[in-house]
Amino acid sequence: MTVLLEARDLVMEFPVRHALTRRVVGRVAAVNGVSLRIRSGETLGLVGESGCGKSTTGRLLTRLLTPTSGSVHFAGRDLATLSERALRPVRRELQIIFQDPFSSLNPRKTVRQILSAPYRYQRVAEREPVERQLARVGLLPEHADRYPHEFSGGQAQRIGIARALALRPRLVVCDEPVSALDVSVQAQILNLLKDLQEELALSYLFVAHDLGAVRQLCDRIAVMYLGTVVETADRDTLFAGPAHPYTKALLAAVPIPDPARERARPRVPLTGDLPSPLDPPTGCPFNTRCPKAADRCRVERPVLRAHATGHDVACHYPEETTR
Amino acid sequence: MSLLEVSELSVVFGNGVRAVDRLSFDLDRGSTLCVVGESGSGKSVTSLAILGLLPGAEVSGRITFDGVNLVAARPAELRALRGERIAIVFQDALSALNPYYQVGFQIAEAYRAHRRVPMAQARRVAVRMLERVGIPDPERRAREYPHQFSGGMRQRVMIAMALCLEPELLIADEPTTALDVTVQAQILGLLDELRRETGTSVLFVTHDMGVVAGLADEVLVMRGGRAVERGPVDRVFAEPAEPYTRALLACVPRIDRPVPDRLATVPPMEATR
Numbered sequence: 183m184t185v186l187l188e189a190r191d192l193v194m195e196f197p198v199r200h201a202l203t204r205r206v207v208g209r210v211a212a213v214n215g216v217s218l219r220i221r222s223g224e225t226l227g228l229v230g231e232s233g234c235g236k237s238t239t240g241r242l243l244t245r246l247l248t249p250t251s252g253s254v255h256f257a258g259r260d261l262a263t264l265s266e267r268a269l270r271p272v273r274r275e276l277q278i279i280f281q282d283p284f285s286s287l288n289p290r291k292t293v294r295q296i297l298s299a300p301y302r303y304q305r306v307a308e309r310e311p312v313e314r315q316l317a318r319v320g321l322l323p324e325h326a327d328r329y330p331h332e333f334s335g336g337q338a339q340r341i342g343i344a345r346a347l348a349l350r351p352r353l354v355v356c357d358e359p360v361s362a363l364d365v366s367v368q369a370q371i372l373n374l375l376k377d378l379q380e381e382l383a384l385s386y387l388f389v390a391h392d393l394g395a396v397r398q399l400c401d402r403i404a405v406m407y408l409g410t411v412v413e414t415a416d417r418d419t420l421f422a423g424p425a426h427p428y429t430k431a432l433l434a435a436v437p438i439p440d441p442a443r444e445r446a447r448p449r450v451p452l453t454g455d456l457p458s459p460l461d462p463p464t465g466c467p468f469n470t471r472c473p474k475a476a477d478r479c480r481v482e483r484p485v486l487r488a489h490a491t492g493h494d495v496a497c498h499y500p501e502e503t504t505r
Numbered sequence: 506m507s508l509l510e511v512s513e514l515s516v517v518f519g520n521g522v523r524a525v526d527r528l529s530f531d532l533d534r535g536s537t538l539c540v541v542g543e544s545g546s547g548k549s550v551t552s553l554a555i556l557g558l559l560p561g562a563e564v565s566g567r568i569t570f571d572g573v574n575l576v577a578a579r580p581a582e583l584r585a586l587r588g589e590r591i592a593i594v595f596q597d598a599l600s601a602l603n604p605y606y607q608v609g610f611q612i613a614e615a616y617r618a619h620r621r622v623p624m625a626q627a628r629r630v631a632v633r634m635l636e637r638v639g640i641p642d643p644e645r646r647a648r649e650y651p652h653q654f655s656g657g658m659r660q661r662v663m664i665a666m667a668l669c670l671e672p673e674l675l676i677a678d679e680p681t682t683a684l685d686v687t688v689q690a691q692i693l694g695l696l697d698e699l700r701r702e703t704g705t706s707v708l709f710v711t712h713d714m715g716v717v718a719g720l721a722d723e724v725l726v727m728r729g730g731r732a733v734e735r736g737p738v739d740r741v742f743a744e745p746a747e748p749y750t751r752a753l754l755a756c757v758p759r760i761d762r763p764v765p766d767r768l769a770t771v772p773p774m775e776a777t778r
Contacts, residue, residue, distance in 0.1 A: 231685035232656075364543040365712060366771035369756035373767050391685065394758035398768065421760060435690040437715025438761050439754055441738045444719035452687040455655045 183221040186353055186385050192216040192242050192252035192262075194235075198460065210460050212238045213249075214409035217486070220353065225379065225386040227400030227417075229393060229432075233456055235409040237281075240355045240389045244278050245269055256353070274304055277346040281358035283338035287330040293341055294326045300348040309350065318381075319344045320374060336367035343374065347382065355387045360395055372398055393436050397421060402492075405429045408459060408467035411486055415493040425489050425500040428468050466498070474499050506572075507531035508673060508706050509555070514566035514576075516550050516559060516730075524550040526730040527566070532723075534673070537700065537707040539717040539738070541753070542727035548710045551727075552676045555708070556593060557583045570674070589619040592667035596679040598659035602651040609635070609647025612666045619670055634665035639695060657688035664695065671703060678710045693719060714754055718742060726750045729774055748772065 194213040197206040213235040220226045228236045241247040243254055245261045254261040257275055264272065280286035287296055294312045301308045313323040319340040330338055339359060346354055356375065360368040372395060378384060390396050396403060397417060404414040405426065413426040424430045431452040438444060454471045457463050463470050469479040478498050489495040509532040516525040525547040532538045542548045553559050555568055557575060568575040570591065575583065595601045603611060612634060613627035620627070628647070635643035638661040651659060660680055667675055677696065681689040697720065700707055709720055717724055721738040726749065734747040745751045755769035 231687065365714075366543060366753065366756050369758075369768035369770050372758070373770070376767070393686070394760055397760055398758035398764060417764075431687060433760065435686040436760055437686075437689075437693075437713060437719055438759060439714035439718045439742065439757060440761065441718045441721075441742050443761070444715070447719070453691070455657060455688070456685075 183223060185219050186222045187220040187243065187254065187256045187387075188218075189239075189243060189254045190217050190252055192239065192254070193250045194238050194242055194247060195250045208460065211409055211462075212459065213242060214462075216252075216406070216409070216411055218404050218411060218414070220385055220387055222352075223379075223383060223385055224401040225388050225399050227396040227403040228387060228389045228406060229391060229396050229403060230406035231391060231432075231456060233408075233459060234406040235459075236389045236391075236406050237357055239406070240278070240357045240387060243387060244273075244276055244355050246278070270304070274306075274349040275352045276355075277349065277351040277353075278355040278357060279339075279342050279346045279359045282362055283335055283342050284330060286342055287338060289330050292327050292329055296330075296341060297326075297345055297348060300345060304349060306349070309348070315344045315348060318347070318378070320370075334367075335363050336370060339363060339367075339371055340374065343371075343378070347378065347384075350382065351384070353385045353387065355389065357389045358391070359388075361390065361392060368395065375399060393433065405432065408457065408462060410467060410496065411494075412468065412496045413494065414486070419490075419493055423501070425493065425495040426468075426497050427472050427474050427501065430501060431471075431473075466496075508534045508571060509708070510567070510569040511551075511555075512567045512569075514551065514554060514564070514568060516547070516554050517563045517565075519561055524562075524730055525554065528727075528730070528732055530725050530732065530735060532674070532706055532708060534706055535704045536722040537709060537720055538723045538725060539709045539711060539721035540725045540727060541711055541714065541717050542733075543712055543753075545729070546727040547730035548712075548727050549678050550730075552593065552678050552708060552710050555676060556587055556591060585619075588615055588672070589670050590672050591674045591676065592670070592672040593676040593678065594660070594663045594667050594680045596682050598656070598663045598683075599651060601663060602659060604651055607648050607650060608654070608662045612647075612662070612669055615666050616669050630669055631665070634669045635662070637699075638662070638665045638668075639691075640665075655688075656684055657691060660684065660692055661695065664692075664699070668699060668703065668705070672705060674706045674708065675700075676708045676710070679712070680709075681716065682711070682713070689716075696720070714742075714757055715759075726753065 192213050193215060195209045195211050198208040198210050200207045216239055230236045242249050249262050252262060297312050297315050312326045316325055321340055360371050388399050400417055402416050403420050404411045407428050413429045424433055452471050457470050465481045466479040466484050469475040484496045484498050486494045486496040489500055512529045514525055514528045517523050540548045554564050564576055609628055609631040612631035616627045616630050632643045632647050635647055640646050640661055681692050724738050724741045725735045726733040728749055734750045745754060752771040756771055758768060
């Protein structure tokens with residue numbers, strides 16, 4: 183499969199300002215050296231807990247944020263350095279779906295206006311009528327002249343999806359698209375995303391913290407912790423034999439709807455909290471919570487390197503993968 | 506006799522919305538009941554109704570706690586029960602805590618609402634409780650403010666506050682929903698451990714069937730304000746009697762089963778009623 187997007191050594195630093203004087207007193211690296219590849223037609227999952235930088239990475243790939251350093255190669259250009267003007271045509275091929283379906287839809291516009299806005303902004307002819315766009319995401323023609331508040335969360339998310347697809351992008355970044363929805367609605371939206379991928383030959387970057395949803399949709403998965411990717415592997419490898427201790431703990435913490443299994447589960451897979459990104463640990467970012475941390479981990483930061491074919495891990499002492 | 510008996514409970518809000526509709530269930534001493542449902546199912550409203558925290562809503566039916574009908578209780582009777590015998594932990598610990606006061610003071614204040622002891626003594630109780638819920642360096646942390654705590658640590662503070670008077674019933678309303686999974690696992694482990702030590706009965710409200718599986722003795726599935734199904738946790742998971750319970754179990758992507766091509770979906774409400 184051809185590589186559709188490749189990000190190299192992405193770094194995003196935000197200024198830290200004093201509460202009163204607003205003077206810049208430091209910098210926090212929300213994303214600290216992320217490299218990843220999305221192949222044509224695949225879904226790459228980006229998982230991690232809050233504050234790990236997964237959403238920021240999604241925004242860097244779509245250039246909603248400009249990285250401090252690093253590159254994003256997409257469609258033959260480096261998005262990280264393109265001017266706003268030069269970016270505009272690229273955005274036709276690169277769209278995003280947001281977590282909160284309501285705050286990402288303008289409450290004063292009808293669905294018709296929302297769904298035709300991409301054509302207006304891009305100054306291109308409407309590819310297809312609004313009714314057809316609505317039908318694709320499972321909504322009805324009469325929904326076209328309603329306002330966002332008249333919809334349920336699941337329906338509003340469908341509108342957000344229809345808008346992202348209006349220009350027929352090649353890559354869609356889905357930033358936690360189901361985490362604000364009820365479980366039964368989540369299943370519908372996950373099914374819809376899968377159907378649309380087949381119908382329109384889409385590639386997705388699926389950013390999420392829910393490992394069940396990620397496993398359902400993704401071909402490959404990258405696990406993030408404190409601004410860096412700690413492990414990447416194809417889905418089945420990652421779930422069957424996680425090599426990074428953090429991935430292992432993350433999988434072990436997911437509650438499983440099976441009472442007998444849950445009772446037998448060893449509780450508390452990880453102790454402590456996520457360290458502050460303002461004051462990250464030296465060496466491996468995970469060393470403060472890692473059950474295997476050794477002296478080397480507190481000094482030397484591990485780089486992401488091949489553990490097995492197609493399986494990369496950033497750990498000095500990765501788990502033996504049993505498969 | 507059950508510690509809590511709810512019979513024919515209905516809650517109607519001022520705008521005519523019937524949030525809870527003739528709901529009945531009971532909770533035995535020392536056992537854990539998980540109330541599970543999607544948004545709008547009435548699960549949170551039920552927990553607020555037990556504590557009499559629904560001003561302006563019309564609450565009917567009976568909520569019998571240790572022989573006392575809470576629906577008919579006077580405000581002073583309810584105040585005597587709240588915190589002392591029935592405590593609650595909310596989903597959003599940050600908005601449940603007062604940003605202006607040290608967390609140790611807030612726990613001490615809750616303690617002193619029911620025990621006539623000097624502040625210094627109540628503060629010692631607060632520090633001991635913080636230690637018990639696994640907060641490192643509790644002496645120092647008691648003097649800090651809510652914003653200085655992480656989400657998981659704030660929820661530990663809420664649990665410390667809820668348990669400082671050794672209530673007979675702990676209501677936990679989605680206490681881990683806002684937390685990351687690794688922190689959720691810590692909090693669930695803590696709740697389970699404290700429940701074993703104290704014998705407190707727990708009413709745990711959640712939407713997550715995985716969490717239910719780990720905690721519950723009994724399960725109550727709610728939808729549209731009504732009870733859909735009730736039973737022991739093993740039976741409900743192994744042989745769900747109602748189509749909605751089956752659908753709710755089937756629609757969640759699980760990491761312990763082969764990946765299905767499509768996820769099962771839940772039929773609309775009319776079809777299952």
